Amino acid sequence: MSTPSARRLVMDILRRTLDNNQDLQAAVDDVLSASPATPQDKGLATELAYGYLRMRGRIDFLLSQLLKNPVQTSPIMKRILGVAIYELLFLSRIPDYATLDWAVTLVRERLDQTMGKVANGVLRSLLRLGLAVRFEDYYQTKTAGHDQFLSAWYSCPKWLVRMWLNSYGKERTQAFLQATLGAPPLGVRINRGHARAEELRNNLQPLKLDSSNWGFAVTQWPEFLQQAVSEGAATRQSLAAQKIMDFLGVDHWPSPVLDACAGRGGKTYLVAERGKSVWASDVNVFRLRQLKAEGARLGFDIPAFRAQGQGPYPLRQMPRTVFLDVPCSGLGVISRRPDIKWKRTAADCAGLVALQGEILRAAADILTSGGCLAYVTCTLNPEENEKQIERFTRDHPSFSCLRQSTSDPAEGLGEFFYGAVLRKS
Ligand SMILES: C[S@@+](CC[C@H](N)C(=O)[O-])C[C@H]1O[C@@H](n2cnc3c(N)ncnc32)[C@H](O)[C@@H]1O
Structure with missing residues (x-):
């Protein structure tokens, strides 16, 4: 045969x-x-x-x-x-x-x-x-x-099991490991400014596993959702990603916001939908092109330009918030991207820690007094998360960390983000 x-x-x-x-x-x-x-x-x-x-x-x-x-x-x-x-x-x-x-x-x-x-x-x-x-x-x-x-x-590779056991203890490690074995629920973000937003929110109620305001985790992806995406009324985005943005108080970030690792704009347009004036930059021009196409779909035209997160930034006016959804080892989204666990090495993580440190330092330089710095990763590695922020505040005493958190496995969303928000005095 x-x-x-x-x-x-x-x-x-x-x-x-x-x-x-x-x-x-x-x-x-x-x-x-x-x-x-x-x-x-x-x-x-x-x-x-x-x-x-x-x-x-x-x-x-x-x-x-x-x-x-x-x-x-x-x-x-x-x-x-x-x-x-x-x-x-x-x-x-x-x-x-x-x-x-x-x-x-x-x-x-x-x-x-x-x-x-x-x-x-x-x-x-x-x-x-x-x-x-x-x-x-x-x-x-x-x-x-x-x-x-x-x-x-x-x-799961042994190095990762050991790293999580050392960092998070037995119980949390087991919860993180369990989450890597299944596909995460589908996530959707309603474009709250869209004429059909309220109707869509009502239609999603029967399908929801969990929700936060205009974000939903759903059990299925019916035709009406596909239609809503093509009309710019909704965007596919995990609820865990939306929740970390709420935790970071995105509604209270002072504008203008520079999203300096904007990629294809997943979170950029979440910020824009919250009524913020936002600029996008990324080192990858191809992703920025996709970001502009996303803007056309969602009804936003935001300034986007290529810049290295390590600086310098080609800016005439300074942002009041810098949002950094930094490149990271992705160990929090293994459920969605299971190839990651077979490709990542401890050495990659160390390289990323250094890059994130440089991106944070450059952001610190362009913020003025009272400015807000929001930092996000989709990884479970304290060196890229809590310890990164600890090192940063030690080296930059004008910044204080207002709050930081990691997604809770008990929420059952299967994906884990770390976020911290800092203020410059
Ligand atoms: C986690 S992804 C961002 C995802 C995006 N914020 C979203 O929600 O769709 C990290 C981004 O950082 C960008 N990046 C990697 N190295 C960079 C650097 N040195 N400077 C600026 N951006 C960088 C990547 O191109 C990627 O788009």
Whole structure:
């Protein structure tokens, strides 16, 4: 039997994202848009790519138990077996024999007959383990120590498990790890100035999991929401991201606001929708172009210019608020971007800490007395969060931190942001 289209697509997506370092969603978009596959196959390929990357740590642990020589097994063999194991354990609608069939065929095609037989043996051994491998107990008895157990069961690299345990303690770490395993709820922000805003808010009530004023987390994305987005009445944005902006008191920020890491403008237009005069800058011109297109959709025309966050800023008038949604390690949004946990390293985090420090210093220079500095990351790493702000206020005694917080796992939004707001005396 030939390998079904969805599995070829998923192998291509995984090659791009894991071997070529492309962002997962961009890899999915590129591969699917170039493929004539059916919508069902494209849906399955997306589900397999996200699902496999979420569970890859647990799957690799199982492979380490099932393969005779896991270290010397080729990466492509492990990847094919990994996706097949994901299907066997997590997708009940695909019969086991169909999974074994495509996986063995693909291993034979990419490697050889002998490896095809090995693949067949490994998958059959997994099936013989039965239900046990679906439960925590199996991993608890097969691993040495709590870190290793957490790493296997929650499918997370050991360095990250250790960093979180040292920084956040057992209970919070477990809550963060649990959140990485599922897809986060969809988020929507209503454009409160839009003529249909009130109607949209009423229509969203029955779908809501949680809400904050004009922000919603929803269980589904019906046609009327798609329509609202195309009419500029709504924007896709996680509720966790909107809540951190409320926590930072965005409604009270003095204008003009410079959003100095504006990217595609996700948060820039949240600020604009709150009635603030806002300017956008970013180092990436391509993102700024997308930001301008977003403005056209939402009915805003805000000044946008390229600038390095480390300065200098090409400004004639000074902002009264600088908003920094800084480049960060993204460890708070693993549920949405599961590729991150397999790509990030402790060394990347250290580089980002240094860059964020420089961006903060340049922001401090352009703020005058009474100015407001708002800092956000989507990561769970104290060096980029609390310790970054601690170092900054120590080096800049004219700034005091008014409040700081990290999203609470108990809210169930699956994504975690850190935010701090500071005032210059
Ligand atoms: C977390 S993203 C911002 C997301 C955006 N605020 C939003 O809500 O859609 C960080 C942004 O920082 C930008 N960036 C990275 N390095 C930078 C630098 N040295 N100076 C300014 N911006 C930088 C990236 O291009 C990216 O758009």
